[in-house]
Amino acid sequence: xxxxxxxxxxxxxxxxxxxxxxxxxxxxxxxxxxxxxxxxxxxxxxxxxxxxxxxxxxxxxxxxxxxxxxxxxxxxxxxxxxxxxxxxxxxxxxxxxxxxxxxxxxxxxxxxxxxxxxxxxxxxxxxxxxxxxxxxxxxxxxxxxxxxxxxxxxxxxxxxxxxxxxxxxxxxxxxxxxxxxxxxxxxxxxxxxxxxxxxxxxxxxxxxxxxxxxxxxxxxxxxxxxxxxxxxxxxxxxxxxxxxxxxxxxxxxxxxxxxxxxxxxxxxxxxxxxxxxxxxxxxxxxxxxxxxxxxxxxxxxxxxxxxxxxxxxxxxxxxxxxxxxxxxxxxxxxxxxxxxxxxxxxxxxxxxxxxxxxxxxxxxxxxxxxxxxxxxxxxxxxxxxxxxxxxxxxxxxxxxxxxxxxxxxxxxxxxxxxxxx
Numbered sequence: 001x002x003x004x005x006x007x008x009x010x011x012x013x014x015x016x017x018x019x020x021x022x023x024x025x026x027x028x029x030x031x032x033x034x035x036x037x038x039x040x041x042x043x044x045x046x047x048x049x050x051x052x053x054x055x056x057x058x059x060x061x062x063x064x065x066x067x068x069x070x071x072x073x074x075x076x077x078x079x080x081x082x083x084x085x086x087x088x089x090x091x092x093x094x095x096x097x098x099x100x101x102x103x104x105x106x107x108x109x110x111x112x113x114x115x116x117x118x119x120x121x122x123x124x125x126x127x128x129x130x131x132x133x134x135x136x137x138x139x140x141x142x143x144x145x146x147x148x149x150x151x152x153x154x155x156x157x158x159x160x161x162x163x164x165x166x167x168x169x170x171x172x173x174x175x176x177x178x179x180x181x182x183x184x185x186x187x188x189x190x191x192x193x194x195x196x197x198x199x200x201x202x203x204x205x206x207x208x209x210x211x212x213x214x215x216x217x218x219x220x221x222x223x224x225x226x227x228x229x230x231x232x233x234x235x236x237x238x239x240x241x242x243x244x245x246x247x248x249x250x251x252x253x254x255x256x257x258x259x260x261x262x263x264x265x266x267x268x269x270x271x272x273x274x275x276x277x278x279x280x281x282x283x284x285x286x287x288x289x290x291x292x293x294x295x296x297x298x299x300x301x302x303x304x305x306x307x308x309x310x311x312x313x314x315x316x317x318x319x320x321x322x323x324x325x326x327x328x329x330x331x332x333x334x335x336x337x338x339x340x341x342x343x344x345x346x347x348x349x350x351x352x353x354x355x356x357x358x359x360x361x362x363x364x365x366x367x368x369x370x371x372x373x374x375x376x377x378x379x380x381x382x383x384x385x386x387x388x389x390x391x392x393x394x395x396x397x398x399x400x401x402x403x404x405x406x407x408x409x410x411x412x413x414x415x416x417x418x419x420x421x
Contacts, residue, residue, distance in 0.1 A: 257295075
């Protein structure tokens with residue numbers, strides 16, 4: 001039997017409408033944005049410092065030409081990042097093939113009308129466009145979409161390892177022929193990484209690793225540049241004074257910098273033979289001018305970016321978002337790690353740029369575009385979490401309150417009647 005009371009149940013809190021995914025504030029990862037913003041500002045400062053003498057020589061007496069050009073590319077890259085942050089990453093399921101096709105066309109065009117710089121044919125448009133830089137992001141996007149579509153069949157070698165090897169091998173082969181050994185190796189590493197992140201079979205991953213090691217050894221043996229770099233690296237490991245010229249000058253810059261550095265703009269090695277200070281060697285200039293403390297801060301910023309990117313990947317609403325965010329984040333961190341490790345002689349010489357810091361329009365634009373994609377995954381993940389989260393419930397105090405009032409009423413009434421009499 002039900003007991004009726006006059007106590008009304010508490011009113012439920014009205015559900016607030018979830019903000020649309022396009023909201024300016026939804027899903028903005030503050031830590032990631034702060035890290036990228038700081039890297040851009042610091043990079044602009046270091047480019048201005050490192051490129052002065054280099055630009056004076058390369059740009060026919062204009063010491064600020066390289067800096068101004070880099071600032072123009074930064075504006076373009078930021079605009080691209082904003083657009084990418086608002087473009088739903090699921091659209092890349094349609095755009096992946098056109099992006100990869102355009103990349104392959106660019107890689108082939110280099111052999112026809114490309115410009116020879118540093119004994120390699122890698123760039124177009126007077127050195128402002130490097131298709132191999134776009135290829136690094138394009139391969140991540142393409143493989144993320146492809147692996148997501150084949151996620152139920154990856155353990156079948158005919159749907160997993162074989163097609164993956166053909167895709168990655170073709171793109172890396174075109175880059176290797178430029179020749180750009182470090183970019184080709186980066187493409188191969190990214191291919192294996194994406195396969196692992198997608199849940200590829202461990203046996204297939206082992207086979208892929210063995211194959212990569214064998215092919216890498218063969219390439220190093222047949223290409224003079226690769227064999228020279230390995231020989232120089234091994235000599236430097238035994239005795240740092242016998243390392244390659246580039247590494248020796250970098251170590252000299254680190255020693256000059258000490259703990260606190262010689263001050264922004266006061267680097268001496270950038271005037272006395274440090275190769276290409278604004279690009280490959282800019283980390284050496286950073287440490288010389290800002291010291292070990294400045295170098296540590298720079299490394300910390302990349303670690304923050306890596307941390308937030310992986311958190312965003314873990315919170316992505318689906319595997320496609322996870323693959324995109326994780327792949328792009330690890331790629332940026334890998335580029336930074338390789339560049340800095342080369343400068344201190346920990347790995348053989350490679351031409352990987354220092355993200356957000358090194359001079360280079362293609363690298364800066366595609367890196368900022370990658371950040372925009374990661375931000376969109378964060379926005380989509382936050383929107384999905386908001387929709388799935390249950391509303392907080394208010395505690396139901398009505399029955400307890402009613403019983404307490406009834407007890408007080410039963411005790412107080414006799415007292416009041418006695419007092420009246």
